[in-house]
Amino acid sequence: MKLIGLMYLLSFCNYLSAATINGTDEISMLIRRIIWTDWNQFDIELNPDSILDTPEMVRKAGYPVESHVVMTEDGYFLTLHRIPGGNDSLPVLLQHGGLCSSADWVVLGKGKAFAYLLADQGYDVWLGNFRGNTYSKAHIFLSPLNSTFWNFSFHEMGIYDLPAMITFITNMRSQPLHTYIGHSMGTTSFFIMASERSKIAQMVQMMVGLAPAVLVNHLQSPLQYLFPFKSEIKRVMQLFFHDEFFQSDFVRFLLKKICLQNISLEEICSNFMFMIWGDDREQFNNTLLPVILNHFPTSVSAKTLLHYVQIAESDKFRKFDYGRVKNLLIYNSMNPPYYDLSNITVPIALSYADNDWFISIEDVKRWYHLLPNVVDMYEVPWSKFNHMDFIWGKDASKLVYDRILKIMRSENSKRVHQWNNIVSNQN
Ligand SMILES: *[C@@H]1O[C@H](CO)[C@@H](O)[C@H](O)[C@H]1NC(C)=O
Ligand SMILES: *[C@@H]1O[C@H](CO)[C@@H](O)[C@H](O)[C@H]1NC(C)=O
Ligand SMILES: *[C@@H]1O[C@H](CO)[C@@H](O)[C@H](O)[C@H]1NC(C)=O
Ligand SMILES: *[C@@H]1O[C@H](CO)[C@@H](O)[C@H](O)[C@H]1NC(C)=O
Ligand SMILES: *[C@@H]1O[C@H](CO)[C@@H](O)[C@H](O)[C@H]1NC(C)=O
Ligand SMILES: *[C@@H]1O[C@H](CO)[C@@H](O)[C@H](O)[C@H]1NC(C)=O
Ligand SMILES: *[C@@H]1O[C@H](CO)[C@@H](O)[C@H](O)[C@H]1NC(C)=O
Secondary structure, three states: OHHHHHHHHHHHHHHHHHHHHHOOOHHHHHHHHHHOOOHHHHOOOOOHHHHOOHHHHHHHOOOOOEEEEEEOOOOEEEEEEEEOOOOOOOEEEEEOOOOOOHHHHOOOOOOOOHHHHHHHOOOEEEEOOOOOOOOOOEEOOOOOOOHHHHOOOHHHHHHHHHHHHHHHHHHHHOOOEOEEEEEOHHHHHHHHHHHHOHHHHOOEOOEEEEOOOOOOOOOOOHHHHHHHHHHHHHHHHHHHHOOEEOOHHHHHHHHHHHHOOOHHHHHHHHHHHHHHHOOOOOOOOHHHHHHHHHHOOOOEEHHHHHHHHHHHHHOOOEOOOOOHHHHHHHHOOOOOOEOOHHHOOOOEEEEEOOOOOOOOHHHHHHHHHHOOOEEEEEEOOOOOOOOOHHHHOOOHHHHHHHHHHHHHHHHHHHHHHHHHHHHHHHO
């Protein structure tokens, strides 16, 4: 029944997009005009906390904060937020997942959010923002209204965005990055960077992967039922959104209007979210919903999602599939090439969860066997822990972050120990 409804909806959208090509249909022009209104101007909120951006939230929590803009080799401007540490503090980069932003690492608030816990431990905390999200939606000559702007997936985030951010931090601090911490898409792009740009990866001493999104063949999320309609969806994105997946200001505006009316609607909204990435109402703090919906979802390119769908369907971690003919032109082979994992030498600690409907334990274990240097494999000891609990979960600090802080300390003392050995052997 639902499937049939969905098909009708999609064919309606397809009709609209066909009509848009013709440029004669007034309804579709109207729809475009509505979607591309400046929705932020109507955003008058009841809860003042929920309209703060990342630096404002950090400042309000009582920490110093800086913003830095870096440019990638292919011309995107990315914003790095920073909670600076002391002169001899160790730099750490936190990298968000798909549809998310730097805000995710501070949403839980003082004493709970990962960025603050790291700052409390004396680290120099950097929060990255991938191309396309709220803080990194700019390019040296492309406008986000031009679909060429959105011609990227996590591949480009791996080969351009991470190198730009990591080089900036290591140059500024004149020392390697102590730890890279990624959630979901933040891990996908890291593995691509480590495989394709091994020189840059050598500037990173350790990697922590929360819900590593690489092999996604045992997906449980109902989103998989949309896979067969991927070309229709792509077409709709192309015509109404310039290849951006969602005009996110519009989506957030709608969600806020719908979800934040009263308690019962908040519940419906959180239930809807649980339906997508796994049910765990004990870990979800409903009070945070207005803050979360101020930052989530942010934009990502349609190509990014399509690349994930390709990996899920083929069960192969490889480059974007353009179709045989174009693959031959771009890659010189009919199938897209695999990412070479043998080059990934950085020590890696992985954390995963039982009730993560995107990343199954089975897939993480298969991934573990492919990686050369995993120093920790950790299943979160809460059977209902889901994909987003890694950043929004009430007990994420107790269940996940504490362990990671401990590993970071011990990896560091190991390194100091090795260094002392080298020095004393020389003497
Ligand atoms: C475009 O408009 C022409 C003339 O009105 C019509 O014949 C044609 O079928 C339309 N094409 C689409 C894709 O709607
Ligand atoms: C940190 O470094 C700066 C510049 O090198 C220096 O001016 C400052 O005194 C240092 N601060 C501390 C606490 O050592
Ligand atoms: C998008 O940018 C490309 C590259 O600069 C340019 O060739 C193209 O005309 C632009 N398209 C639109 C619709 O502005
Ligand atoms: C997108 O990028 C790919 C590879 O970089 C290129 O082959 C393709 O022509 C681009 N497509 C558009 C529409 O710019
Ligand atoms: C892998 O590492 C080797 C040696 O450092 C290097 O020659 C090769 O180009 C790397 N492969 C890729 C895909 O970067
Ligand atoms: C919540 O809003 C809905 C729709 O506006 C309304 O039907 C319902 O009675 C409201 N519930 C409460 C508890 O206010
Ligand atoms: C839920 O979030 C609110 C607002 O940040 C906070 O005051 C409260 O302590 C949180 N509750 C739990 C159980 O974490």
